[in-house]
Amino acid sequence: MDIVLAIKAIIMGLVEGFTEFLPISSTGHLILAGELIDFTGVRETVFKIVIQLGAVLAVVWEYRARIARVYNGLGSDPVQQRFARNVAIAFMPAAIAGVLFSATITEILFHPVPVAIALVVGGIVILWVEQRQRQRIAPPRVETVDEMTALDALKVGFAQSFALIPGTSRSGSTIIGGMLFGLSRKAATEFSFFLAIPTMLGATVYSVLKNRDALSMADFPLFSLGFVSAFVSAFLCVRWLLRYISSHDFTIFAWYRIVFGILVLVTAHFGLVNWSE
Numbered sequence: 001m002d003i004v005l006a007i008k009a010i011i012m013g014l015v016e017g018f019t020e021f022l023p024i025s026s027t028g029h030l031i032l033a034g035e036l037i038d039f040t041g042v043r044e045t046v047f048k049i050v051i052q053l054g055a056v057l058a059v060v061w062e063y064r065a066r067i068a069r070v071y072n073g074l075g076s077d078p079v080q081q082r083f084a085r086n087v088a089i090a091f092m093p094a095a096i097a098g099v100l101f102s103a104t105i106t107e108i109l110f111h112p113v114p115v116a117i118a119l120v121v122g123g124i125v126i127l128w129v130e131q132r133q134r135q136r137i138a139p140p141r142v143e144t145v146d147e148m149t150a151l152d153a154l155k156v157g158f159a160q161s162f163a164l165i166p167g168t169s170r171s172g173s174t175i176i177g178g179m180l181f182g183l184s185r186k187a188a189t190e191f192s193f194f195l196a197i198p199t200m201l202g203a204t205v206y207s208v209l210k211n212r213d214a215l216s217m218a219d220f221p222l223f224s225l226g227f228v229s230a231f232v233s234a235f236l237c238v239r240w241l242l243r244y245i246s247s248h249d250f251t252i253f254a255w256y257r258i259v260f261g262i263l264v265l266v267t268a269h270f271g272l273v274n275w276s277e
Helices: 003-019 026-036 042-050 052-062 064-073 078-109 112-135 150-164 170-180 185-210 217-244 251-269
Strands: none
Touching: 003 026, 003 042, 003 052, 003 217, 026 042, 026 112, 026 170, 042 052, 042 185, 042 217, 052 064, 052 185, 052 217, 064 078, 078 112, 078 150, 078 185, 112 170, 112 251, 150 170, 150 185, 170 185, 185 217
């Protein structure tokens, strides 16, 4: 495998891992990074989706004890049954919307300028929600993921559907949406982690099957590099984020999105960076 291509794969894996679970849009960053380092094409698009599994495995490993409890309790434990049901319910809206509209969304919106606009708009939404949270007097209605109802899960699922728009952020949509619907910051963040497992697994399987003719066994080393680097960086990011939200809000991510999005728009407008369309 070409050393330059290997370095690009590692870079893309790091971008995926460090951005997947932060409310800043991993897909948007992968699109922008791919344009900057000339990592584009059908194979590269599938690569960007497949390496999400590396990030998902980081969550599976971090929450392996809870996942084991859910598995063991599916037959008899009402708490674990309710939790599994809620994840399944929240998964469905984005899954259905993805099958129906993913091709159109990819064709129209998977480009740097639409991503930049979504980054800015999403940042403004986060600032608004955080301001709303600071003005709230009553505590959150749902403190832990085990207190969520089926309706709570469905609402978060519809919020996740907005993440089909690149630059919006899957984790941002679910976390901020969850907070708007009465979940605590910790509950919304943890549910976003668990919801990522079926969502990203489904997206990977769908993308590989859809584009299998464009892939070959020769791509395995390239995908493996991105997969491993995504796993390591996502594991570090998840650990850090859980500590961060215990004493901070998401305002810093909102301003990052706005500044970064404006930077992309300015460089595109004045031709300072050749963001290809």
